[in-house]
Amino acid sequence: MNKTATFHEITEASLRPKLVRIEGNLYGAVFTLMKLVPARYILRRALERGDLAPETVITETTSGTFGLALAMQAALLNRRLVLVSDPVIDANLHRRLTDLGAAVEIVKEPAAEGGYQGSRLARLARLRAQLPSTFCPEQYTNPDNPASYTVIAEHLTASLGQVDCVVGPVGSGGSMCGTVRALRSATPHTRAIGVDTHRSMLFGQPDGPRQLRGLGNSLMPGNLDHAVFDEVHWCTAAAAYATTRWAHRRHALFQGPTSGAALLVARWWAAQNPDAVCVAMLPDEGYRYQDTVYDDTWLVQQGIDLMLPPEKPTELAHPTQEHSEWTWYPWQRRTLSDVLGRTTPAGRPR
Template identity: 30%
Template sequence: MDEHFSEAVGRPDLIDLGGGLACLRFESMKVASAVAAVRHLLDTGAVRPGDTLVDSSSGMYAHGLALAAHRYGLHCHIIGSTTVDRTLRVQLAVLGATLEQMPPSDDLRLDQNRRVTRVREVIRDNPGFHWMRQYHDDIHALGYREAADMIARETGGEPLTLVGGVGTGVSTGALARFLRSKEPDTALVGVQPFGSVTFGGDGVEDRDIIIAGIGSSIPFGNVDHALYDTVHWTGFTAALAGSVDLLRRHAVFAGLSTGAAHLVARWEAGRNPGRRVVFLAPDTGHRYVESVFARHGEAAAIEDLAPREVLDPDDLELPWSRMEWQGAPPPSRAVHTDDLVASLDR
C-alpha cells in the first residue's frame, strides 16, 4: 500500500501499442524525480524538515516539488512559467506551495530568462532557501531507476530504442543510462522543439506554441549530449498530429510533448523493425484540450509526415527535422558554465 499520493501519481504504466511500439505513460513524470531528489537531500543533510525549496518550472516539476515538500514537511516556492494553468495553480495553493508566475508570453526565451532572473533574486534575498537546480543537478535522475527497471523487465531483453523529450536531460538521459547498464545497445532518441538552444535548434522559430518542458533557451547543466544517438525537432503542427493520432488510434490522452514523441517513435520504429521502441508520455492531455485536441480536425495524417534529414542544426526546417547526433558534443551556445550556477547562488 502506498504511503503518500506522490508514490501513486509518480508510478508509470507501460502500454504495448503493437508493432514494436510501447508508451511509458506517466500521469506526472517529474513527481518521481522531485521526490527522489528531495529524499536524497534529506538523507544527506543538505536540507531539513521545515526548510524552503525553490525552483523554476513550466508546470510538471512544480507539481512534483510541491508533492515532495508536502510529503516530507518542507516549504515550496515556485517561479512558474506562463504555461502554468489554473488547475495547477489551485493545487499548489492548497498544497501550501507559493507560486510566482511570469506574465503571459509565447516566447520560450523570454519566459525562461524571466524565470532565471527571478530565481536569482529569490536566492539572493533568502539565503536560507534551497535552490533545487532541476536544470543543473543530476540528483533528479535518481527517481527514474524504477521506471528503467520496469522497462527492462517488461521488454525481456529485446533491443531497445528510447524516445522522449530532452528537457533537462534527467528523464530520457537517466532512463538511457539505467537501461544501458542492463542492455548496452539501447538507443536514445531525443525530441526537441524548434527554438531550443540545447541541440542548436534556436535558429528556427516556431511562433505557434511553446512545447513546455522539452526545450530550453538557456544552457542546461544536466544534459549529457554524448548519450543521444539521434535528435528530432518537431513544430506545433507535427506534434499536434502526433497527439491526435495517439488518442484516436490508441486512446492515450497525453500532452503535446507526448504527441511529438509518438510521431517520432512511430517513424523510428518503421526504420528499425527489429527493435522495441518505447516513448515517454510525461503528462496527461488536460491542459491541451483547447489548444490541441479541440483542433483535431486540423491534424494531418501522420503517415503523410516525414522529417527532413539534416547534417547540421543550421539546416533545420519546420515542421519536422531529424539529425543523427551520434553522441556529438553540445553546440557552443548550449554549454552550461559554472558562472550561471554561481550567479543564481548569489
Template identity: 40%
Template sequence: MSAPDLLALVGRTPVTYVQVPLPYRHGGFWAKVEYASPGGMKARAAVAMLTGARARGELRPGAPVVESTSGTLGVGLALAGQALGHPVHLVVDRELESSMRALLRAYGARLEIVERPDPVGGWQRARLDRLAAVRATLPGAWWPDQYHNPDNATGYAGLADELARQVDGVDVLVCSVGTGGHSAGVARALRRHWPRLRLVGVDTVGSTIFGQPARPRLMRGLGSSIHPGNVDHAAFDEVHWVGPGEAVESCRRLAQYAFVTGGWSTGATARVAAWVARTEPGARVLAVFPDGPHRYLDSIYDDGWCARHGLLGPTRGHPVEIPHPWAVEVTRWSRCRTVLAPAATGACTPPVPAGTVVPGRAARVPA
C-alpha cells in the first residue's frame, strides 16, 4: 500500500531571522527551519534515495528498506516508505531516546536495537554490522547507505531552491555535518546563485569527519565515527567543532528568546552562525536548523540531565583557533580554516596518549 500524496508534505519550510545573543550580541542571521516539515529535513534525502533507487531498478515495488539511523533519518524514511509503499526496517541503538523509538514504531517502522557499541567504530559501526545481518534475513531488501549514496546530497537541491526564493543573497552558509548530504547538496546548488558563497561546517568534538580522532560523543545527529563518502571536504572553507555545553546553551537561549529551537545540530549550528555574524559585520549569514526540540525534552531541556553531564555552567563565547585538523585533539569549541579529508590528515593513525607530542601533532588540550 502506498500513499503518494504524502510527498507533498516534504519541504517548503520557512526561514526566520535570528538576533538572540548566542551568547553575545551579533548582527543577525537567517535560519531555515527544517523541522517545520512533518518528515523533518532528512525526508528530503529519504525520498530522493528511494525514488532514485526505484528509477534504477535497484528497489523493487514493495521491497523492504533497511537502514542504520540515530533517529532523524528514520522519520524521513518512515514517511518515504509510507508514501512509496515500502516497509522500513531501522537499526538503532540503545542510546536512542525512548520517545523517538515510540514515534518510529508509531510510523510503522520495525526497529532492531543494538545494545553495545563497537570498540573502535562506536555505535555507528555496531549498527552497520547489525544492518548487514538484518539484510541477510530479508530477501530483496534495499539499503540506502546514507553515508555514501549521492542521492542523499541530491535530495537537498529543493531546499536550496527554496532558499534562493526566500532570501536576497547569502555570503556564508553554516551547516552541521553528519552524513555530509545536506551541506554538500545545499552548497553546491546555492553556489549556482551566489558563486562566492563560503561554506562553514559544524561538527562535534569526538567526531572523525574532519580528521580528529573518534571518541565517545554525547551529541547525536551530527558528527561520525566513520568517514562518510558524501562529505565534500573540498567544498568547505572552514570547520568548527562544538562541544555539548555550547550547544545546550544555544538551544535554550533560542527557545527562551526566539521560540524556534532544536537539538544538538541546531544548537551547534546556531552558535557558529551567530559567531560568524558577529565577527563579519555586514555578511549575509544563513544557517540550516535541521531538527526541532521535541526528542530532546529529556536531555537538552531537562535541568537534571544537563546537570548530571556538567552542561549548565558558563561557556566561552569564541572558538579556539587551530592551524590544521591534526594539530590538537579538540575538547571544546574550536575552529580550523584548513579543511582536509581524513585520509589527507593521517587521521586513521592511532591516537597518541594525552600529553605526548609527536611531529606534526600536538597533545590533547583540556577544555
C-alpha cells in the first residue's frame, strides 16, 4: 500500500464529477450523485456550528436523490435520519434508504396548494415539533445549498479553463445558481441555461402533474435566483428519455432522465455556438431507472415513443404561454416578477 496516498470517505471521493467531451465544444459534468455536494456541505457546516449534536435527528422532505445523499452522509456521521416522501418514490430507492438506516415516512394525499410537496412540508413541520432536537437541511431555502457548488465551479475552471455556458436541470435552484454565480466571479459572461419541465411553476407555468421527475417543482424554492438565467427550456418526458437512451447507446453515458433533459438542450446550444465551451450538468447515474427509462416495455406502457426529439425548440412569446413540446424562452437574467409582470405564484416577488 502507498502510505503517502490520501484516502477519503465515499461521499468526498464521489463529490466531483467526471468531465467528458461529448461532441466538439460540448462537455458533460458526469456526477455519480450530484446531491452529495450540498448534502455533505450542509451537514458539515451544521456540525461546525454546533447544530448537529449526537442526539439531533436529521429530518428532510425529499422523493429523490437528495434523500439518498443525506442517508449516505448520515450513516457516516452515525446520526439518525427521518425523511418525509410521497408515493412517487421508487421502490429501489426506498430500499436503499432504509438499508442505510433512514426512516422514511410516506404522505398519502397531495395538499390543495403545493401538491405532494405541500403535504410533505406540513408533515415535516409536525414531525419536527414532536422531536426534542432536529436539524433540517432545508435544501430549498438553505444558502449553504448553492454555496456548496463553489467546489464544482472550481473543478470546471481548473479542468476546462473558461466556461462559456452551463446547462442544467432546475429543481431547488442550488446547483445551477451556485455553480454559475461562482463561475461569474471570474467570467461574468458565462451563460446559464435552466432546464425545466411542463406543469412546473418554477418559471411561470401553472403547477400540475409532471411525468418527468427530478426537476421542476410545485412550490417556489427560496434558493432559485431567476436573475441568474439567460435562457429557460421546458423539456418533455419523451424528449428527455429519448436523449437519455441516445447518450447510453452513443457515448456509454449511463445517467438518469434529468441528464437526458440537460443534454438535449446543451447539444442544441453548443451546435449554435461552436466557438463556446458548453458544459451540461448530468446529475446522477442510471441504476435507479433500469426498470423505467431503460426498460422498453415500461416506456410503451407509459405511451412514450423513443423517436429522436425535434432538432430545435420552439421559442415562446411569454413563459406562461401554453405549450406541450420542447420550448424555450430568452429569460435575460431577469427576476420572475420582471418577466411575468406580477408576483410569483407563491405570492412573493423575486
